[in-house]
Amino acid sequence: MEATTEITREVYWNIGKTATTVGLMYALTFLAMGLVVYLFYKRYKVYQLGRPLNRTDNIGERIKYMLTNMMGQIRVRRNSRSGIAHSLFFWSFIILFIGTFLIFVQTDITGVLFDYVFLKGDFYKIYSLSLDIAGLVGVIMMTGLFVRRFILKPENLITSREDTIIHVLLYIILITGFLIEGLRMAATELKTNPEWMIFSPVGMVIAKMLSDVSQVSLLLSHKILWWFHLVIVLAFFVVIPLTKLRHMFTISANYVFKDKGPTGKLVTLNMEDENIESFGASTVKDFTWKDIFDADACISCNRCEDICPANATGKPLSPMSVIHKIGDAAFNDPERNLVDDIGQDAIWSCTTCRACEDICPSANEHVSKIVDIRRNLVLMEGEFAGEEVMKAMDNVEVNGNPMGLALASRGDWAEGLDVAIMSDATDILKDPVDVLYYVGCYASFDARNQKIARNFVEICNASGIKVGILGKEEKCCGEPIRKMGNEYLYQELAKENIENLHKYNVLKIVTTCPHCFNTLNKDYRDLGLETEVEHYTVFLDRLEKQKLIPMEEKEFDCTYHDSCYLVRHNDIDSEPRSLLDSAGANIIEMAKSKKDTSCCGAGGGRILAEEHLGNKKINVDRVNMAQETGAPTLISNCPFCLTMFEDGIKMADCEDSLVVKDLSEIIVERLKK
Structure with a gap:
């Protein structure tokens, strides 16, 4: 050249x-x-x-x-x-x-x-x-x-x-x-x-x-x-x-092809379609083409397995393995029974926290596959995660709550409070409530969580907000039941709740339970609910920013737990922290926080089930993370998380060094008298 x-x-x-x-x-x-x-x-x-x-x-x-x-x-x-x-x-x-x-x-x-x-x-x-x-x-x-x-x-x-x-x-x-x-x-x-x-x-x-x-x-x-x-x-x-x-x-x-949301929303089955011979999934042909396609997108990077709280505590669940086995069956043996292949213990171990989906670089969808397999087990095979889960479902069917307590006593916790029970309020149209508080089962019947319900009403009263409740007209939202595979019972509960919610023409529903919030705000939409729904942390944060909550700032150290159903399912992490900041909190974040939070172990209906598998408990694992911060107080905003952490603190033998409180308790302690 x-x-x-x-x-x-x-x-x-x-x-x-x-x-x-x-x-x-x-x-x-x-x-x-x-x-x-x-x-x-x-x-x-x-x-x-x-x-x-x-x-x-x-x-x-x-x-x-x-x-x-x-x-x-x-x-x-x-x-x-x-x-x-x-x-x-x-x-x-x-x-x-x-x-x-x-x-x-x-x-x-x-x-x-x-x-x-x-x-x-x-x-x-x-x-x-x-x-x-x-x-x-x-x-x-x-x-x-x-x-x-x-x-x-x-x-x-x-x-x-x-x-x-x-x-x-x-x-x-x-x-x-x-x-x-x-x-x-x-x-x-x-x-x-x-x-x-x-x-x-x-x-x-x-x-x-x-x-x-x-x-x-x-x-x-x-x-x-x-x-x-x-x-x-x-x-x-x-x-x-x-x-x-x-x-x-x-x-x-x-x-x-990614699911464009709402995040974590499940497909609502048509339970009245007489042409459907089987509900849920037991073979690859019961899944969608996208479920099979996910297997080809998986790069076996192991991130989903590494972050899975069930896997981390020795449970037999590997989200990656679920994807792989669906793909292997699709390409090699489409008639294979996936329940047998994956194993029931693995299927029931999932907390539906969505950590696997959130971290997956391939945008694979693990949770819906697991719930579809659970649906088939419950609706077609009559199989449950345990006898305690079957009993809880029976209790919900009869009494409207998994505890089996009398439906008529659902609003007893509100006795003596300035709260309107909608069915008893004769002038509700002339004097409407500002918000309808959907209480949930734990805040209605569990003594510890009843305090949270009372706290919420007290904060609203102090802020000039009139609160109404359904009382005995409210039933379990059906979320734990649905995540455990009983789509039929969930829809029966949802339809009855929606009818009662619409009856009073309220403009806003507020919940103190992230699971109730997620279900009403997303899943109930398929069945006709149109009312705006908010979690109480978002609702109260707005009140605080409007200077409506008469709260005094008192400094204290704490660590904050992001509920999976708030942060991963609904991208809510700043509002609770803003409230804590206004209350004077010095938040010492855990190693896993915000979108990288670690589950308490109660999601996916696991609140109804005993945790028998693994080398340690999921709630104890999370309590240990809280202990590592050195903070004396662990803050939660979910009745499931609160319950799991109180048990976890006892099992971890750290009652002298760590106490769990709901965020509402922090605010109530600082209300100006």
Whole structure:
């Protein structure tokens, strides 16, 4: 090559652009791409085993979410050093892909149609330098990921033969790419335009190492290595649909197909459809196509298992394994009974906290699958998590609460308070309440939680808010029952509650239970509830910001527990902290807080079940996290959490150093008399 004044390089240098060469190159490329399409089509046919599901509504918003998360690697990078390495590797490969695409554009479009070359001058300098840096970053990140997977070997990280194949292919692609560049530069730029080499620093190092190699050897080695590199790249593409490399496409698609909410809302079954022969799921054909597709998006990163509170305390539940077994059954044995495959102990261990879904870089949906299997167990097989759960369901069916206490006494806790019982208020239309307080079962019948109900009313009274309750017309919201699989009983309860809620035309419903709040605010919408619903922390925070709560600030140290059904299901974490701050709290955060909170163990209907499995209790595990902060007070805002923590403190034998309080108790203690 002769020296020139404008930096550039000849595309397909030493390879030639004869019809035979170009024809062979494109024949191999089209053959490989055709095989890739065919292999993905075969997988698509398996997805179709699942039930229909519309996940293409609001397609513009979905594509925007996909592009933001794919290009920004937001979910991948979250709380993970290996995720950051993966993201850097991804970005480096994107740059290399763009570089290859630009060569195609110049060679086969602008060069052929317009005789225009744009890979030259300053643009080429940026182009060449960017590709070299990207390739080097790719090699470094690959090395780091290789060391983590094959040398450090994290305890729960699954490594298979396909991981070895993937790493080898990627290494060969990156290293041969640099060697090809070095050989070309040693045969050309090193001798004619050495000043250009600074814009390909890695290639420059390799070229200088090859400075003593003869021109004939350089040309021959370059040509052989160029064709070898092409074949390896095409082999890499063919391997994609056969290995978990398919996540390159399936995760992006999964971002498009992601459930757009409301977050954690379950599908409401049509219990009156006589054409439905089976409710819930026992085989892959009972799931939706998206449930099967999730298995192809899973990259076995183990994050869901690492963060699962059930798994962390020795329960047999692995959210990742649930996804894998559904996928394995779909592709290998669609008639397989998934209940037997996954195991009932694993299925009943889930607290539906959504930690797995929140952390998953693939946007997989674990909880709905588990609840669907529970639905099949309860509605079709008559199986329950335990006799105590079956008894609680019987109690709800007869008395409207899992404790089995008399329905008529549901409002007794409010005796002596300035609260309107809606059915007894004769002038309710003339003198309407400001809010209807949906009390819930624990605040209605459990002595400890009745104090919380009374606190809420007292705070509202002090703030000039008139409160009404349904009293004996209120029944269990049905959330624990539903999460334990009894969709039929849940819907019966919900319909009766909705009828009573609508009867009084209230404008706002407030709950002190996150589970009641989540159910009324989301799930009841499918059955006709239209009234606005708020959790009391949000409601009281607004009152406090409006200076309506006559509260004195008194400093104290505490740690705060984010209820899963507030923070993960409803993104509520700032309002409770704002209230505590106004009360004078110095909050010492636990190691796991806000979106990274750890479950108390009561969600998913587990409040009704005994915890027999595992090497420790979930509530004790969380209490130990609170103890580690050194704070004397643990603040909660959920009746389930409060109950679990009081038991956990006793079991952890730390009653002298830690006390649990509901947030309402902190406020009441500071009300101006």
